[in-house]
Amino acid sequence: MYVPPAFAVEDVPRLQDFMQEFNFATLVTQRDGELTGSHIPFVLDRGVEPYGVLRAHIAIRNPQLQDLESGSQALVIFQGPHTYISPSWYVNAENVPTWNYTVVHASGIPKIGNKAAMIELLKHLTAKHEGSLARPWDFDPNAAWIQRMLNDIVAFEIKIEKLQGKFKLNQNRKPEDRERVIETLAASTDPGQRAVANWMT
Numbered sequence: 006m007y008v009p010p011a012f013a014v015e016d017v018p019r020l021q022d023f024m025q026e027f028n029f030a031t032l033v034t035q036r037d038g039e040l041t042g043s044h045i046p047f048v049l050d051r052g053v054e055p056y057g058v059l060r061a062h063i064a065i066r067n068p069q070l071q072d073l074e075s076g077s078q079a080l081v082i083f084q085g086p087h088t089y090i091s092p093s094w095y096v097n098a099e100n101v102p103t104w105n106y107t108v109v110h111a112s113g114i115p116k117i118g119n120k121a122a123m124i125e126l127l128k129h130l131t132a133k134h135e136g137s138l139a140r141p142w143d144f145d146p147n148a149a150w151i152q153r154m155l156n157d158i159v160a161f162e163i164k165i166e167k168l169q170g171k172f173k174l175n176q177n178r179k180p181e182d183r184e185r186v187i188e189t190l191a192a193s194t195d196p197g198q199r200a201v202a203n204w205m206t
């Protein structure tokens with residue numbers, strides 16, 4: 006990923022927070038010159054140096070499983086708020102349109118997990134996403150029907166070997182231009198634009 010210095014984020018805990026908040030990510034692998042992508046939720050284990058371990062699962066019928074078993078590198082792309090930026094929002098309108106966005110790239114070599122790893126992963130995922138619900142669904146790994154479904158998915162993990170963060174949020178603009186962009190986005194009815202304004206402040 007091309008990361009100009011003005012947009013680079015190297016604070017590891019901040020990047021880990023980002024991956025945990027926007028944990029539905031894109032898994033990219035390659036085999037025999039062909040790229041494959043899947044869109045899946047990840048769990049981050051921050052306890053493994055230097056960057057942590059990502060854990061997820063895919064369907065056993067997903068051809069990408071062959072890529073994960075091959076021992077080649079995988080890339081996981083986490084994307085946060087993003088939006089179009091109009092040059093009309095700057096003090097000096099002699100500019101071109103651009104896009105503000107937040108993204109983290111994590112890469113490493115995948116390793117296939119066992120059934121115990123799968124159950125632990127699913128416990129973490131359901132706890133994360135069910136915890137705030139009024140009537141959370143209870144994951145019971147011992148239920149017969151869940152045991153049958155576990156045969157259809159495969160757990161894997163990626164120890165992060167390279168971690169890049171790019172938060173392109175008008176840091177390269179004059180303070181007055183940046184302030185006008187923030188004001189415009191914050192006043193928008195679009196929640197995505199308001200989220201970008203929050204990241205800019």
